[in-house]
Amino acid sequence: MDIQASRPADPSFSEATKTFAKIGLLSFGGPAGQIALMHRILVDEKRWLDEPRFLHALNYCMLLPGPEAMQLATYAGWLLHGVRGGLVAGLLFVLPGAIVITLLSALYLTVGDVPLVQGLLFGLKAAVLAVVLEALIKVSKRAIKDWTMVVLAAAAFIAIAFLKLPFPLIIAAAALIGVFLRKTGSTAGAKAKAAAADAYMQIEMPEWARPNWRRFLVTLAVWLAIWFVPLFALHATLGSANVFAAEASFFSTMATVTFGGAYAVLAYVAQQAVEVYGWLRPDEMLTGLGLAETTPGPLILVLVFVGFLGGARLSGLDALTGGVLGAAVTLWFTFVPCFLWIFVGAPYVETVRNVRWLASALSAVTAAVVGIIANLAVWFALHVLFANVGEWPIGPFVLPTPDLATIDLTAAAIAIAAGIALIRYHQNMIAVLVAAALAGMIWMLA
Template identity: 30%
Template structure:
């Protein structure tokens, strides 16, 4: 019980102060569990960081679960994960209440008008970071190009990403004909592809299954969530508009902890408190299950060249669909010169003057949107 209380306190604290995205979250965890508390050595911590890339889900949340599992077993896994997720969820729902009540009021709307343009800058920065890491070979560049092309012309983002993984797997197989036995190790990773929804109306159960499917196939970064949500909630189901989705992403930037708390915002916006609970449970449940069930297989998966090829290609595909979604969002958001000015201004601050804090970028966008509204009315 003492270990569980220790785990809960640590990851509850990190859930309240862990701003800055997955890399910053993982850095904070390393400082706490390796340097301060000596729960494990640095090499084991790095092994777990590598392992999170082999299963779907948000890396920093799964790292919290891995650390909790290491310290307190299965119970520690659930305590760490819940403690890390809950603070961000509560804060995001509070923002969702504010947005639902005031987001459409004329005096407030110009703030969100500027926020939407600024969020494009945040997504673009994520694309650059992930692209530099994911695209390492010439065939990766070609694969990314075709993923972007087919995604722009309507191919499902989920199918595009998993198809990219399959092509990467085939490429590796052709390069290593003697590796056929290793393909069996990928079965746990391919299971989520069979998940489906078929939801046609906004219900609590529909929200749960929609976000469960997304959580089960979310390879890459938390920002890939934007592409999946666009495909499901905007294009297929019509529950949100693209500007509303960008507002939800922006609100997720204001809270600490995992970026997937955006699901809580959307759940509340669509179906109140029950919707927030169901969407949050759906998006995070697969991470708990994958960390719990696949943890014993991690050493074997990490040593598999076929598994590595599949996941490398999946990450390339994720970058490709993010670029496609960015282009589509830009088409819908850049409706006049003001949004273009705000996007350019926040982009200069981010890339030229190294203002890398997403929260500050979103705040600058909000203030700029309101300022331009005053100047032009």
């Protein structure tokens, strides 16, 4: 098959910008839903990227610290239009949700626990559970191609859900297993995948996707300056004890150590922001998670809520002014490193697509990620549907034990209805979310 003839011409910059703006506005449902959304638009509808290239980019982004969905959008934009394409795609993925969650943070700070707002969040959280489940089904169909991938996904789920093993360890083990399977020829379809990779490499690569040491050094220097010059300036002008300087340092550190996606970030931030810095209360972390789950953009935007409350309460400024500045500092030092990882590393990642043992390793990583996403779906379901969830240690395993007496039947009903609408009848996601929000508000007021 002529690969060049089978795909449309690359889009214009304005067309790509409109498409990534659409993705940014519709990117509800956490990383699983957002990855599924990008796949549907970029691979199935527009055909700007083929399946192997999309999954290759996804595998790389899953190995990075920080929000994998935002980095995948940046990578896709970079593939189409270089650095400016990556910048536009990444910013459009983040900014709509960042603006919304900043406004919601201000509403939370000034209005508090208003029943109408509580009801809206209640209905949306239940519906988002269905969105995540729908996305898990779609990702599984793409990534699970044979029985070895099923075993890998199941093993990854058990490892992270019941053994509490670190995410990087699970990913490393999956990669090693993938290399072993490649050498033994155990992976079904290996020859077909290799042929597809070889055919892909025959396509002319754009100039910016080719490794270049001069461009590598310039890109590295520019993005390190964008990251660290403001960091040093905040410490020099405000002092390290100032809340904005502390947020800049904390979220810079977070951006480099939080492997495992948004829930890994949440666990790290909850412990530090609540217990060490005192920016917010423990129950407010769950409020922030609810806001982030129900706004477009990456789930890691929960950090904007954290930064807003920290700035509002500890800056010494007017609460709203301090909150907005805290949100801006958080946004900058959380996402600038994401652009650095993509723009510096992507040209070298593209060149290894035809290294077959590495392709096999990354395919195994993709299968393991299905198990990771399944664990996130289970975690979210337990905390949406049950008020109390304990743990039951059995040897090396730790099993979640929801208190069945605390089940929220209304949340379950909304989630089931949303799931039927999305998975069985393929209804519009935004319409389902709006209907769920209205149901939640009606229930809370009643």
